[in-house]
Amino acid sequence: MAIGVTIVICTYNGASLLPETLAHIAQQRVLPHIPWEVIVVDNASTDNTLEVVETEWAKTGSTATFSLLHQPRPGLTYARELALEKARYPFIVFCDDDNWLAPDYVNLAHEIMQRHPSIGVLGGHGELEYETPPPAWVAALPLFANGRQAKSSGKVYRNTVYGAGCVIRKPAYGAVCRMGFEPMLTDRMGTNLSSGGDYEFCYALALTGYDIWYDDRLRFKHFMPKERMEWKYYERFFKERAKCFEVLVPYQFVINAGIESVSSFYLRLLRLFLSSIKQLYPLILNKFRLPAGSDAAKVNALKIKSVKARLWSFSRHRAMRENFARILQFKHEKLITLTRCETTFVPERKARIKMQ
Known part of the structure; x- marks a missing residue:
């Protein structure tokens, strides 16, 4: 070549x-x-x-x-x-x-x-x-x-x-x-x-x-x-971006944090969840302090949407654990196929994984 x-x-x-x-x-x-x-x-x-x-x-x-x-x-x-x-x-x-x-x-x-x-x-x-x-x-x-x-x-x-x-x-x-x-x-x-x-x-x-x-x-x-x-574009962006978290978070745990046990996985996931809650609390307080309709209020509102989307992704913890196992297996064996999946939102802000 x-x-x-x-x-x-x-x-x-x-x-x-x-x-x-x-x-x-x-x-x-x-x-x-x-x-x-x-x-x-x-x-x-x-x-x-x-x-x-x-x-x-x-x-x-x-x-x-x-x-x-x-x-x-x-x-x-x-x-x-x-x-x-x-x-x-x-x-x-x-x-x-x-x-x-x-x-x-x-x-x-x-x-x-x-x-x-x-x-x-x-x-x-x-x-x-x-x-x-x-x-x-x-x-x-x-x-x-x-x-x-x-x-x-x-x-x-x-x-x-x-x-x-x-x-x-x-x-x-x-x-x-x-x-x-x-x-x-x-x-x-x-x-x-x-x-x-x-x-x-x-x-x-x-x-x-x-x-x-x-x-x-x-x-x-x-x-x-x-x-x-446009405001609607940013709302869609935060909502739909959250679809990838259940795949990327396990990668981060394995590669950047060196986690390999299920217990360590859940401990790290809990810490990440609590950290997100901690970020959300002052944003909610700001919601009532900032002038309605101001640029600062809009930025705060979008940050709230971002954190809420991330928090919603934790409801997919079982899928995260399964992906964590796949990534670990690939890391150690490098022989299996990491099955492609598509995450799509369905009504009531729930999601499903389509395995092929």
Whole structure:
């Protein structure tokens, strides 16, 4: 395999976002000795994404090898898997359809991954770019992929970086697949705001001995359309984000805390639950102290929703324990398949796990 870089864009109904994203990719100043390509994966879009991609890429005049793939199975994880399978080069940049990569992104990704063969996933530094000036309460809650991911460039000891702009080592992905790994999270599906697939992949590579890194030189803009600055969007975000906790919390216990016994698992879970209760109490008090309708009151209300969603996830403690057992078995044997599951909300804020 030639030592080059593949840029992957996975998109669902991204017709309005892709022109700017593709234009920034075409502006990459790639050194002559670095082979590179661009792959766009249409993940079951229902708009004119395909036509926009073909038209806008042709406009750029870029000489980079370009491929347009179709993944009819909804789910960001499935789209990424298809791209990983088809990518020609070992260093794969996952560029979201709302990410604008800096012109030196490919060169830096190639340099860092070449210099440090222990890196499984490399994260960059995103900066939010708003379509319209955000309300003060939105600016106070920068929840999306943005900002520094560590105090300094190097290994990230919490073992995760956000998926936007991240660079994955394809041979590392192949290695964990041969060990029997299959993700338990499907990540975003259509308009659903569930997440966590990027973190799970980082954890899987960390389990098999790869390092998770951050480099502050890898810069990109994360475009925020005005629809993401609406109150209803944030309410959905907090509610649907909680779906991934029953998978990610057990990973955190095993990898970051070194927990391996069921008793230690439940003790740690209890501590996490009590910590969440402790965070909720002053927020509820603030609810009655802050002026109704003020930006501070809105920020406080969204923080309450976030903590409540996390508390709700503790009702899934049996699923957490089962996932904990799967992760431990993979850690020690690296031969079993971590069964993919999809967590979906049903009425009365309950959830179920669909095992395949």
